[in-house]
Amino acid sequence: MSLTIAALREAPGENRVALSPEVVRKLVKGEFQVLIETGAGDRSFYPDAVFEAAGAKICDRQAAIQGADVLATIGQPGKDVVDQLKAGQTLLGLLQPLTDLDYVQELAAKKVNALAFELLPRTVSRAQTMDVLSSQASVAGYKAALLAADRFSRYLPMMITAAGTAKPTKVLVLGTGVAGLQAIGTAKRLGAMVSGYDIRPASRGEVESLGATFLTTSVSATGEGGYARALTPEETAQQQAELAAFIAQNDVIITTAQVPGRRPPLLVTQKSVDAAKAGTLFIDLAASALGGNVAGSQPDKTVTTAQQAQIIGAGDMASQLPASASDMFAKNVQAVLTAIVQDGKLVLDVDDEVIGELLATTNGEIISSRVRDALKLP
Amino acid sequence: MSLTIAALREAPGENRVALSPEVVRKLVKGEFQVLIETGAGDRSFYPDAVFEAAGAKICDRQAAIQGADVLATIGQPGKDVVDQLKAGQTLLGLLQPLTDLDYVQELAAKKVNALAFELLPRTVSRAQTMDVLSSQASVAGYKAALLAADRFSRYLPMMITAAGTAKPTKVLVLGTGVAGLQAIGTAKRLGAMVSGYDIRPASRGEVESLGATFLTTSVSATGEGGYARALTPEETAQQQAELAAFIAQNDVIITTAQVPGRRPPLLVTQKSVDAAKAGTLFIDLAASALGGNVAGSQPDKTVTTAQQAQIIGAGDMASQLPASASDMFAKNVQAVLTAIVQDGKLVLDVDDEVIGELLATTNGEIISSRVRDALKLP
Numbered sequence: 174m175s176l177t178i179a180a181l182r183e184a185p186g187e188n189r190v191a192l193s194p195e196v197v198r199k200l201v202k203g204e205f206q207v208l209i210e211t212g213a214g215d216r217s218f219y220p221d222a223v224f225e226a227a228g229a230k231i232c233d234r235q236a237a238i239q240g241a242d243v244l245a246t247i248g249q250p251g252k253d254v255v256d257q258l259k260a261g262q263t264l265l266g267l268l269q270p271l272t273d274l275d276y277v278q279e280l281a282a283k284k285v286n287a288l289a290f291e292l293l294p295r296t297v298s299r300a301q302t303m304d305v306l307s308s309q310a311s312v313a314g315y316k317a318a319l320l321a322a323d324r325f326s327r328y329l330p331m332m333i334t335a336a337g338t339a340k341p342t343k344v345l346v347l348g349t350g351v352a353g354l355q356a357i358g359t360a361k362r363l364g365a366m367v368s369g370y371d372i373r374p375a376s377r378g379e380v381e382s383l384g385a386t387f388l389t390t391s392v393s394a395t396g397e398g399g400y401a402r403a404l405t406p407e408e409t410a411q412q413q414a415e416l417a418a419f420i421a422q423n424d425v426i427i428t429t430a431q432v433p434g435r436r437p438p439l440l441v442t443q444k445s446v447d448a449a450k451a452g453t454l455f456i457d458l459a460a461s462a463l464g465g466n467v468a469g470s471q472p473d474k475t476v477t478t479a480q481q482a483q484i485i486g487a488g489d490m491a492s493q494l495p496a497s498a499s500d501m502f503a504k505n506v507q508a509v510l511t512a513i514v515q516d517g518k519l520v521l522d523v524d525d526e527v528i529g530e531l532l533a534t535t536n537g538e539i540i541s542s543r544v545r546d547a548l549k550l551p
Numbered sequence: 552m553s554l555t556i557a558a559l560r561e562a563p564g565e566n567r568v569a570l571s572p573e574v575v576r577k578l579v580k581g582e583f584q585v586l587i588e589t590g591a592g593d594r595s596f597y598p599d600a601v602f603e604a605a606g607a608k609i610c611d612r613q614a615a616i617q618g619a620d621v622l623a624t625i626g627q628p629g630k631d632v633v634d635q636l637k638a639g640q641t642l643l644g645l646l647q648p649l650t651d652l653d654y655v656q657e658l659a660a661k662k663v664n665a666l667a668f669e670l671l672p673r674t675v676s677r678a679q680t681m682d683v684l685s686s687q688a689s690v691a692g693y694k695a696a697l698l699a700a701d702r703f704s705r706y707l708p709m710m711i712t713a714a715g716t717a718k719p720t721k722v723l724v725l726g727t728g729v730a731g732l733q734a735i736g737t738a739k740r741l742g743a744m745v746s747g748y749d750i751r752p753a754s755r756g757e758v759e760s761l762g763a764t765f766l767t768t769s770v771s772a773t774g775e776g777g778y779a780r781a782l783t784p785e786e787t788a789q790q791q792a793e794l795a796a797f798i799a800q801n802d803v804i805i806t807t808a809q810v811p812g813r814r815p816p817l818l819v820t821q822k823s824v825d826a827a828k829a830g831t832l833f834i835d836l837a838a839s840a841l842g843g844n845v846a847g848s849q850p851d852k853t854v855t856t857a858q859q860a861q862i863i864g865a866g867d868m869a870s871q872l873p874a875s876a877s878d879m880f881a882k883n884v885q886a887v888l889t890a891i892v893q894d895g896k897l898v899l900d901v902d903d904e905v906i907g908e909l910l911a912t913t914n915g916e917i918i919s920s921r922v923r924d925a926l927k928l929p
Contacts, residue, residue, distance in 0.1 A: 327875040337879075362741055496704035500705075
């Protein structure tokens with residue numbers, strides 16, 4: 174008896190799909206059956222026929238939910254799905270276990286095993302192949318630089334023509350994690366004059382190796398797990414003031430600073446936005462319902478200031494490069510499956526340093542210490 | 552007494568402006584006064600204040616029209632402008648003298664001097680600094696490659712990540728004139744696997760020097776003035792059949808083939824469009840009211856086929872990079888002004904090998920032999 178993996182059509186606005194034809198091909202060669210909901214890959218340009226050719230069975234939503242031993246998903250499945258889940262089924266995806274506590278409690282109550290990518294221990298090297306946050310941030314950084322190039326009113330590269338020379342565009346990337354580095358690399362490819370800013374001084378080497386200038390302020394804040402720590406109000410004010418000078422010297426500003434589970438830090442103040450000259454472009458990858466890195470940014474909207482600067486709230490960039498993003502996501506899913514299946518059976522080892530962390534709930538219990546902390550459980 | 556140059560706010564949908572702040576600065580240092588209509592630069596992110604700081608006088612539309620010795624324009628000014636023009640005034644821009652014969656006859660009747668960039672002798676080397684078709688095609692090619700990168704569902708470059716390797720996207724550029732070469736160069740910068748096709752075998756060197764693969768068919772058609780000649784129906788059929796094989800092997804197809812004053816050649820047949828797999832992206836730079844290079848393309852629209860391929864009608868790409876495109880256009884305008892002003896006076900020398908060609912009408916007469924041919928005048 175083989176295990177069945179299923180993927181559903183995601184919610185409207187989410188273009189990705191949690192399994193790709195390439196990964197399906199590998200899964201069916203192994204010990205898995207694969208169910209794909211009709212139309213699940215449409216928005217990633219993977220039609221049903223392509224999944225079918227890869228060995229998946231195309232079925233309706235209910236059949237996919239009910240037939241799945243493991244349901245792979247990009248975002249939280251909605252109430253229609255959760256209502257149908259049964260004890261012992263496993264859910265794997267971005268389940269927001271630290272910010273949507275009701276949801277994780279409901280999964281526990283239903284005795285669903287919930288593997289949440291947000292809980293992955295990102296500094297353990299064998300977890301890297303499962304790191305959805307990293308793979309999707311990389312897509313987002315690439316896409317942000319392209320969006321900048323497409324929306325900005327000038328050439329990014331220097332151009333030498335019969336009619337004269339155009340200067341290269343100055344691009345500043347705030348936050349040089351995975352997304353920031355990929356944005357820097359892509360803007361450099363396009364010939365822009367790029368600088369990267371981070372409050373972690375250790376980022377200098379990575380930024381400079383891409384041929385960009387490294388900027389930092391007098392505030393330094395290396396934190397846990399590779400993230401920056403949260404700053405004090407005094408440090409924040411000092412950082413914002415020092416950043417304002419960098420911002421004023423650039424044409425395109427891409428911001429990527431996120432602190433897991435918290436409001437993103439405000440890096441570009443209203444004063445900097447108001448001072449920005451006509452045509453300046455801000456791309457805020459942290460734009461979310463919680464706020465963003467740029468004052469006044471709104472998720473999925475372009476805001477034009479009185480001075481004709483533009484602020485693009487670009488929190489869902491990975492979904493905008495859906496085929497590549499799905500490919501990467503699916504490979505991360507496959508890596509988790511490889512880790513949790515032994516001899517054709519699902520083994521969720523709570524003592525494993527990776528899987529034990531990834532597991533939010535199993536057997537009706539919330540076992541993740543991070544989720545328990547958030548719920549103030551002992 | 553100095554000469555006055557003016558630029559107006561262009562028609563809706565046209566984001567460019569015919570003079571840039573940089574060129575205004577140079578003109579006012581010389582022997583010119585400059586009038587800019589209120590808001591003319593808004594859509595290029597050049598606010599009135601920036602033009603004013605450069606030395607222009609900001610005024611209303613009527614004052615700009617009436618005060619101009621030379622009116623520089625991107626596209627044909629509308630009836631409201633033409634009605635106000637007086638004998639002896641000079642109009643300089645893309646005036647469609649070969650395709651809109653009524654318009655050029657009206658300018659002649661009003662004794663307006665019309666300098667039309669479409670008539671520039673493009674193979675004369677001193678005309679290169681005035682070559683608007685070339686400068687704007689260069690912008691369009693750059694923008695087409697960026698649009699492709701932004702709209703395509705996958706990474707253009709090869710990506711090596713913890714979760715695996717993504718293959719580079721295959722980009723095919725049909726027509727390797729100025730726009731095509733710039734599209735090739737930009738797609739190469741982004742890391743795509745690029746090939747360029749042209750029916751002029753002499754293009755091979757330019758394409759290969761950009762690191763792209765040169766493709767050609769058994770049909771060869773070098774024509775006049777650097778353009779390809781029009782093909783016979785038999786040659787067209789043969790070319791289309793041979794191209795179909797190239798198209799089927801690529802993910803992104805950018806088409807740039809234009810023949811001045813004629814319907815653009817159909818390079819991608821309906822059969823090729825229908826055979827294209829999901830996600831294939833066609834960008835048709837020749838898309839116009841006359842038709843385009845891709846079957847079914849529509850100007851300024853995205854058409855999705857039954858197989859989920861996309862066809863983007865991208866005939867106005869230069870207008871979508873408005874600041875850089877305006878800068879280049881304005882430099883071309885400045886080069887013409889330099890050629891037609893001597894000792895502070897306008898001298899339109901009909902015997903000059905460049906200006907004589909550029910002039911469609913002067914002193915109430917249509918003097919361009921190309922326009923006279925189109926009008927069947929002796």
